[in-house]
Amino acid sequence: MCRQLTPWEEAVQFHGHACPGLAMGVRASQIALEKLGVERAEDEELIAIAETDGCGVDGVQVITACTLGKGNLFLKDYGKQVYTIASRKTGQGVRVYFKPFDFSAAEKDLRKKVFAGEATPEEQKEFKKMQEKLIDHILNSTAEEICDVQVKKVELPGKARIFQSVRCEKCGEYFMEPRARFQDGKIVCLECFEDYNRQI
Ligand SMILES: [Zn+2]
Numbered sequence: 001m002c003r004q005l006t007p008w009e010e011a012v013q014f015h016g017h018a019c020p021g022l023a024m025g026v027r028a029s030q031i032a033l034e035k036l037g038v039e040r041a042e043d044e045e046l047i048a049i050a051e052t053d054g055c056g057v058d059g060v061q062v063i064t065a066c067t068l069g070k071g072n073l074f075l076k077d078y079g080k081q082v083y084t085i086a087s088r089k090t091g092q093g094v095r096v097y098f099k100p101f102d103f104s105a106a107e108k109d110l111r112k113k114v115f116a117g118e119a120t121p122e123e124q125k126e127f128k129k130m131q132e133k134l135i136d137h138i139l140n141s142t143a144e145e146i147c148d149v150q151v152k153k154v155e156l157p158g159k160a161r162i163f164q165s166v167r168c169e170k171c172g173e174y175f176m177e178p179r180a181r182f183q184d185g186k187i188v189c190l191e192c193f194e195d196y197n198r199q200i
Pocket residue numbers: 015017018019021022055
């Protein structure tokens with residue numbers, strides 16, 4: 001039996017595990033694409049800006065196909081659960097902010113214990129169930145219930161450019177020209193340059 005994976009299953013497969021962070025990235029992307037009325041980005045027609053460097057970024061990559069490799073995913077590490085997806089054609093973007101979740105006092109205690117590494121196996125099981133419930137909530141709530149969604153013009157970062165390659169005169173490897181540094185009058189790559197700085 002061959003069944004196509006759901007977008008969520010695809011994201012879990014890519015990310016390696018199921019977690020609420022991943023669910024937020026997936027849901028934010030789905031909400032934004034729907035509001036923009038577009039499909040995922042084959043090329044660079046969409047851009048994504050993630051204001052966190054957490055698990056959610058992988059959800060964004062799978063659902064929107066804005067990826068680090070293509071150069072149309074930008075990380076601003078503000079530590080916020082905010083994802084913005086925008087169309088390059090129109091400059092129109094959708095910014096999705098996740099409102100804080102309503103944890104009970106008991107749930108807060110449990111989270112604290114787990115993150116401090118002090119949870120018993122029984123409590124860890126309970127925490128896992130709580131995470132599953134939270135994932136379910138994120139994936140199945142309406143946008144209004146869990147997010148603040150803003151449609152707005154987005155300042156678009158420049159397209160990924162192709163640069164000339166130059167050769168590092170120290171290690172001999174080729175790299176892109178804008179990353180070049182000078183060291184003792186020679187062109188060197190950042191890797192060699194950093195080693196040089198460390199010696200000072
Ligand atoms: Zn994760």
